[in-house]
Amino acid sequence: MEKFRIPAMRYRGLVEALQAEEIDFIDEAKEFYPLELVPSLEMTPYPHQSEALVAWKLAGRQGVVVLPTAAGKTYLAQMAIQSTPRTTLIVVPTLDLMHQWYAHLVAAFPDAEVGLLGGGSRDQTPILVATYDSAAIHAEALGNKYALLIFDECHHLPTDFNRVIAEYAIAPYRLGLSATPERTDGKHADLNILIGREVYRKRAEDLAGKALAEHEIVQIKVKLSQLERERYNQLIQTRNDFLKQNRISLGSLQGWQMFVQMSARSQAGRRAMLAHREAKEIALGTDGKLRILVDLLAEHFPARILIFTADNATVYRISQELLIPAITHQTPVKERHEILTKFKEGKYNTLVASNVLNEGVDVPAASIAIILSGTGSTREYIQRLGRVLRKGNVENKQAILYEVIAEDTTEERTSARRRGDNSPQEEKHKSGKLKVIYGTGKKQDLKAAEQLEINYSTQNKDVTNGVTDSSPKRRRNHPQET
Known part of the structure; x- marks a missing residue:
């Protein structure tokens, strides 16, 4: 008997085509299934979270949402899981993020089985949180077990090693989350295929004073001796x-x-x-920067302050000369956890770090960030700004990001690149007008999105188990059951 094969990523398209032609078929590929999720952690979503969820639904539950750091991407993902209650795989770049996601999901869905893949754990649960490395290694075994894939910091996906997570998966629903999906190698364009097109975007300026703290960015130029x-x-x-x-x-x-x-x-x-x-x-290390740093620390005492540099040598110099706790990639995991805990509790007011706090570390208590040096990466810049934008429990929080650069040096051009500015002139960035970007540019509303609610029937006679948004005729034949 002649047989045909298609790539795993084409599974949804094939099922929809067969359904549209009303062709009977037996689906032995999928091993994902519906879940009954009763959330115990629910909050009133910010408008941008609701809008992003609507935009994702309108795109057929496939696509990338771009939100600044601290804008609530984790809770948006929880909303997506609740509205698409099926076995779910969440992929994250670091072990720190993996444990943060695990803690959130256990609190959100206490009756669900939530597991880990990575860092020595190899759970097999309906909701699984994995690192990119571990998910890529086990991509073939995971490929047919999950209906919903969520890629946190999805700019990590389009690498030769990681992309198999998406390519080997038959998951019909996919959500990518990132503050800065763009990559210098241009491979972010592959996200359109691996996850789906960009469906929603907001900038930090758009959310200032709403979901995020009011903030300003101040550039200070230092003259060399x-x-x-x-x-x-x-x-x-x-x-x-x-x-x-x-x-x-x-x-x-x-x-x-x-x-x-x-x-x-x-x-x-x-x-x-x-x-x-x-x-x-x-x-990078001019003595003038340290003098400015001392002035800023004195001016904002006792506020909690994060200091960022581009190199470990400057981190250790600041730590030794000013007696400030330091974190680098060389800091042992337990020591780093202890330092961050004491910072969050207020026992430490100031931290200095190189690159390890750029991504995946939650420090909502900080209100001041000081960049003494960095790369030309826009992603790094936005992530560092995001460290101080989370409101936490502080009313009317005012965050400030200081960028200290050496005047008339190559640092000015580096600063301009990371801020997306062609002219490296001193400026203060203030909140801009709200800008909502849907993928189509057409006005959509919640009512239209709710018409695309998935059919997750558990009837045995439904051989596809409702894996995709079926045609209206099919939805009428198979009403929803929870």
Whole structure:
């Protein structure tokens, strides 16, 4: 007997096509099933959460929602799970996030079985929280067990290693969450295929004073000392002479890659690369930044403050000179947990960190963030801002992000790139007008979305078990049962 095969991701399209033609079929592919979820943790959603859920439903329960850090993406996911009550896989980038999601879901659905995949755990439960690494390793075994996939920080998905999580899955419903889905390699375009198109987006400015704290972003420029300036200019000249001689421009990734390659081929190239690195160290670690830092700490005492740098050396220097607890990737897990706990409880007022607090750490008590140095990544910038935007229990919270940069150095261009500004001039960002972006640009409402509620009938005669939004005729033949 002749047989045909299709990729797992095409499962939903095939089932819908067979249903549309009213062709009888037996489905032996799926092992997912309906759940009875009774939430014990319910809150009145913010308007943007309700709008995002509606937009996702209108897109057939497939798509990416872009919300700033601290805007309530976890609760939005809970709303999506409640409205799509089937076996669910949640994929997250870090172990810290995995445990945060687990704690939230256990509190939200105490009667449901919630498990973990990663960090030594290999549970097999109807609701499973997994790291990207573990989910990718077990992608084939997980592929037919879950009807709803939720990808937190979904910009991690379109890599050669992680994408199999989506490709090997027959899940008809998919939700991607991120504050910054864009990737420098352009692979964020693959999210349209792996999860679905972008269905909703909000910026931090849109939600200020509503779901997020009112905030302002202040840039402070620091002048290098005379000795620092003379040495910096000398080093930059050495680097630029080499770049000019070899016709290399650092304005693109290809230019930087060429610089790295050429620096390994000659003595002059090595000198140019060493000069570039030393000049960068001067700009990042100028003593002027530490003086500004001391002033800011004194001005905002006893507010809880997060200090971010681009390198561990500056973290440890600040920690030793100012007696401030430090967290880097070298900090043991238990020590990091203890430091964060004491910060949340108010025993510590200030923390200094490199990159480990950029993603997946909940620190709602902080109201001031100080960036002493960083990369040109917009994602890193938005994530650092998000560390202080969560309102918590503070009424009329006013958050401030200080960006301290060395004047007339390459840091100005780096700052402009991460802020999406073509001119590195000092500015304060204030709340803009509310901007709602639906994927289609057409006005949609809750009533229209509710018409697309899924049919999760548990009748044995329904061989597809209602895996997709069926045609109106099919919905009439199989009423909902809970």
